[in-house]
Amino acid sequence: MSAPAPSMFTPAALAVAGRLGLRLGRANLEEFAATLQELAAADRRIVVVTSDSRGSGKLAPFGQALPQQIVEVGIAEQNLVGITAGLAAAGKKAFGVSPSCFLTARALEQIKNDVCYSDVPGVLVGISAGVSYGALGSTHHSLHDLAALRAIHNVTVVVPADNFETREAVRFAAQAAAPVFLRFGKAPMYRLHAPGARFAPGRALPLRDGRDVAFLATGETVVHALLAAADLGTQGVSARVLSFPTVKPLDAEAVLAAGRECRAVVTVEEHSVHGGFGEAVAATLLAAGLAPRFRLVGFPDEDTVTGNQADIFRHYGLSMEGLGATARALLSGAAPGR
Amino acid sequence: MTDHDLQLKAVALRRRMLRLIHHAGAGHTGGGLSCLDILNVLYHRVLRVDPAAWPAPGRDRYVQSKGHCVEALYAVLADRGFFPDAHLDTVCQYRSYYVGHPTRKIRGIEFNTGALGHGLPICLGLALAAKMDRAPWRVFTLLGDGELAEGSNWEAAMAAAHYRLDNLVAVLDHNTLQITGPTRDVMSNEPLDEKWRAFGWEVRACDGHDYAALTAALSTPPPAGQPLLVIANTVKGRGVSFMENVGKWHHGVPSDAELARALAELDAAEAKLKEAVP
Numbered sequence: 361m362s363a364p365a366p367s368m369f370t371p372a373a374l375a376v377a378g379r380l381g382l383r384l385g386r387a388n389l390e391e392f393a394a395t396l397q398e399l400a401a402a403d404r405r406i407v408v409v410t411s412d413s414r415g416s417g418k419l420a421p422f423g424q425a426l427p428q429q430i431v432e433v434g435i436a437e438q439n440l441v442g443i444t445a446g447l448a449a450a451g452k453k454a455f456g457v458s459p460s461c462f463l464t465a466r467a468l469e470q471i472k473n474d475v476c477y478s479d480v481p482g483v484l485v486g487i488s489a490g491v492s493y494g495a496l497g498s499t500h501h502s503l504h505d506l507a508a509l510r511a512i513h514n515v516t517v518v519v520p521a522d523n524f525e526t527r528e529a530v531r532f533a534a535q536a537a538a539p540v541f542l543r544f545g546k547a548p549m550y551r552l553h554a555p556g557a558r559f560a561p562g563r564a565l566p567l568r569d570g571r572d573v574a575f576l577a578t579g580e581t582v583v584h585a586l587l588a589a590a591d592l593g594t595q596g597v598s599a600r601v602l603s604f605p606t607v608k609p610l611d612a613e614a615v616l617a618a619g620r621e622c623r624a625v626v627t628v629e630e631h632s633v634h635g636g637f638g639e640a641v642a643a644t645l646l647a648a649g650l651a652p653r654f655r656l657v658g659f660p661d662e663d664t665v666t667g668n669q670a671d672i673f674r675h676y677g678l679s680m681e682g683l684g685a686t687a688r689a690l691l692s693g694a695a696p697g698r
Numbered sequence: 699m700t701d702h703d704l705q706l707k708a709v710a711l712r713r714r715m716l717r718l719i720h721h722a723g724a725g726h727t728g729g730g731l732s733c734l735d736i737l738n739v740l741y742h743r744v745l746r747v748d749p750a751a752w753p754a755p756g757r758d759r760y761v762q763s764k765g766h767c768v769e770a771l772y773a774v775l776a777d778r779g780f781f782p783d784a785h786l787d788t789v790c791q792y793r794s795y796y797v798g799h800p801t802r803k804i805r806g807i808e809f810n811t812g813a814l815g816h817g818l819p820i821c822l823g824l825a826l827a828a829k830m831d832r833a834p835w836r837v838f839t840l841l842g843d844g845e846l847a848e849g850s851n852w853e854a855a856m857a858a859a860h861y862r863l864d865n866l867v868a869v870l871d872h873n874t875l876q877i878t879g880p881t882r883d884v885m886s887n888e889p890l891d892e893k894w895r896a897f898g899w900e901v902r903a904c905d906g907h908d909y910a911a912l913t914a915a916l917s918t919p920p921p922a923g924q925p926l927l928v929i930a931n932t933v934k935g936r937g938v939s940f941m942e943n944v945g946k947w948h949h950g951v952p953s954d955a956e957l958a959r960a961l962a963e964l965d966a967a968e969a970k971l972k973e974a975v976p
Contacts, residue, residue, distance in 0.1 A: 446823020
């Protein structure tokens with residue numbers, strides 16, 4: 361197990377995590393690679409395609425254990441997705457794995473046409489997504505990928521929050537009959553779900569109930585929402601937390617229940633505020649005639665601040681403290697601000 | 699079928715293709731006519747595909763990378779019995795599956811193509827799958843020469859040789875003319891034979907309208923471990939004098955009068971062929 365990035369959580373947030381009994385797991389990327397290797401050892405149809413990305417995808421052990429089930433294409437993402445599509449059409453359960461920044465931008469046309477439009481059951485895995493590569497700069501950030509993929513027909517978009525969601529998402533993708541996009545970060549993640557939690561594509565997972573504010577969050581921001589909710593609880597604010605491992609299709613039922621039952625809704629994502637999870641939630645609420653107090657937390661449309669992932673999260677309020685302040689301001693009716 | 703039989707069939711297919719483009723009011727006339735003989739040879743002499751058993755797992759795969767020339771493919775597939783010819787009256791119409799590029803919704807078509815530079819990478823995935831399964835089926839794609847400006851082709855060219863995919867055949871419809879003008883003026887890509895050889899491919903060039911030459915180039919397997927490129931030297935608009943090598947017929951749709959003139963030329967060619975019984 362890797363050590364947690366020391367600055368991802370403040371001492372206060374670590375104390376809340378301790379109070380909740382949260383335990384640190386491994387990076388979702390590592391959980392993905394281990395799960396896939398386990399599945400592939402039992403199912404020879406599973407094939408991984410990498411673009412010089414087996415190291416960053418934690419797939420070197422996979423390559424050593426199952427050399428007949430890994431295809432290296434070199435640094436060539438378009439070819440990666442085309443090959444993944446061809447393998448999938450010929451009966452392989454193909455996982456094309458590449459950093460999300462390259463996979464979903466350079467090879468977006470291949471994702472759209474070769475996989476989604478051609479309707480082959482390929483799995484596209486965007487690794488080190490969002491601002492996982494924080495300090496490397498915007499070439500290596502993928503803050504557009506959910507928006508791009510949400511606008512493409514015929515792909516299930518899955519962004520797991522923790523090791524449990526990751527494992528379940530990989531198992532789902534390995535048997536899916538239609539295209540799936542999986543998105544992982546590389547920081548170690550807290551385990552969020554109690555034993556017995558049930559993952560299903562298209563369904564949100566409840567983490568905490570509450571009536572004042574609902575945090576609807578996806579991916580690796582969910583833990584910060586959970587910590588914020590717990591912290592708000594000590595201040596007399598009742599906060600609901602839902603994890604949305606599936607961004608598309610969206611669990612509209614869970615969104616609408618939050619909109620009806622809570623005074624305010626805060627969406628949280630490691631993505632641009634444009635076109636991602638939050639806008640999907642907002643559209644769902646408005647279409648149903650619901651207009652709770654609403655705040656969309658993500659990355660604003662600006663040159664992203666420099667720093668590591670923890671610096672960037674903190675800067676944009678993707679932290680226990682930031683989300684708590686956003687919720688309190690929203691409930692008090694103050695004008696939105698960071 | 700003899701070469702003569704296929705030549706006669708090609709005349710009928712050209713007629714069918716022109717009628718369907720005229721009826722649809724859209725289509726890629728020049729490129730369709732340039733690749734039609736290649737498709738005719740592939741579907742009658744090379745590809746192991748059975749319309750009655752579609753999609754049999756052991757079939758050869760054909761992915762038309764230059765998807766815009768779908769009208770030629772539609773004509774060939776209908777003729778081979780993949781679907782009733784009457785379906786072609788719906789091409790490009792509201793709610794028809796027969797759109798202006800290939801889709802898997804049509805019986806006989808493997809992939810949805812039309813954006814250029816996609817077919818070859820897809821074929822690598824198919825060919826790799828066949829190798830993994832030690833399956834004998836082969837994979838074929840049709841590329842345009844203008845299309846070769848897409849960099850993804852070269853990513854795939856490199857990888858095909860790296861993986862020694864001798865079950866992969868790319869046919870280049872080398873008509874040397876693209877929408878803007880001669881390919882050498884738009885983006886020069888010659889010498890193609892040397893380039894592909896340098897990438898590790900077996901390269902064969904032939905007259906893309908010569909049935910014996912095409913058959914030989916496509917049927918003889920490449921050396922073990924090498925993918926095969928067949929550079930089929932073709933004429934854009936082939937078979938209709940006023941369309942040959944004329945840029946506007948890239949996606950020109952014949953008027954009623956132009957169609958009548960083209961069909962008359964093809965009728966004459968057919969009569970001439972029938973006289974020349976081999």
